Amino acid sequence: MRRVGRSALWLLLVLPAGLGAQGFGVYEHGTCTMGRAGVAAANPCNDASAIFFNPAGLARITGNRLSLGGTLILPTGGFTDDFTAQTVDAPSQKYLVPAVYFAHGLNEKLALGIGVFAPYGLGTRWPTDQSFPGRFLGYKTDLKAIYVQPTFGYKVNPKLELGLGVSYVHASVELHQRADLSTQVVPSASLPPGTRFSALGIPEGTDFADAALTASGNGFAVNFGAIWRVTDRLSIGGHWLTRKTITLDGSVDFNQVLTGVVLPAGNPLSPTASPLPIDNLVAPNFLTGGPLVDGPAHTKVTLPPQGTIGIAWKLRENWTLMADYQLVVWGWFNSLAVDFENATTPDINLYEGYRDTHGIRIGTEFRKSDKLSLRGGYLYHTAAAPPETVTPLLPEGARNEVTLGAGLKLAERIHADLAYQYIRQNDRRGRTHESNVGNTGIYTFTAHLLGATVVLTF
16 A cells, blocks of 8 residues: 555645745745835845845835735636546635734844745645546645744945845645545455556546645744945845755544445455455555554655845836846755654655746836835746646646736825736646656646735834
8 A cells, every 4th residue: 555655645745835936936925026026136125025035125224114914816727638628627716925024223234124924835726526636646735834034134335235034934734635546556465466456447536545644844044135236226136045954743644435336246356255345445454553544754845945136227216127037946856755653654755856946037116206106027937847747736837927016105104015916827738646657638827916015114
């Protein structure tokens, strides 16, 4: 029953990373920056979100800034099978990504702050009925990596600003999937070793077990950056968030799903006996000593390093054009070893083979008046998953995204930011089942994102 153990924790592969940064990266941590397509390396917004986007920008804060906001993500997607031409749509989903920042300017050179954001996370849902064979790789996944980051920004001189933050990271995962009886080895000495239930006539797609896993772990990462004001109109900046390997400790729960399948008399397992209920045959796997017994599990995952470098050019006093290049070093996320404390469930080593991703972001901001600023932007990002690991867990591909945003002064010390983002992912070929040889269909994905933030100055 090695494949069952393998399936139960296969989803842990996806923990380290979305939306804006591909893989499972999320980049929508400030509504002002979101309106400019995430461009902030050389000219962070003045809402304390520089704590994430470039800590050096914190040095520009005077007084106190409290930023409270979030992004509502409304994804849609589906899978079209090559052979049946059937399309299965993912259920309707909604995800809220919050971001909170506070900064205090101590003097003209130094500012301190703290931020709470989630640069890695994911939520996926797929049907559990027989319309979608991908349920055997995963039908529900919730992943979060929450960063709590105290930060300081320091103005070395009028030309150079530096910043540094140290993040406490809490990562957690909840995942669910089914196990397919047809792929399991028949527990019988009367049959050749390795004989699977499919050889007994059990069709592919026969659910016989449901696996649920929860796990969490903690660690620390460093976020640092710099901004150089080349002239009054031109700035260059960048930041780097370090990688962190986190040990995840958790538990896996298995529940038997009754198939109702009965092998007739004369079957290879009881050729002269009465009919054999399959559910009775596999039930011992869920009892003490079996490979499908609830118990602890452990693994390590690497949240990859990421960074940006960018330029900001003030075309006019009230109009700025900006561009960033973003790199996420997903190459650190190549394989994963999983340790089951249950001795009868074999430990596994899984291949994911992520590739580094590259993003180009172009944004602009136009200050129409003291009460209204308008923003817009475009970004393109490559995919992290290679063709052989595109599954229901991460059916991602290269993406084009456009954004619109506005900043509104509501009162003397209160302003709000609003933003909209549309994601159009290129269609991506992938698979839905462990038994697939090569990719067997096309995944599609689009999303609408709505962001809102209120910033208090005091």
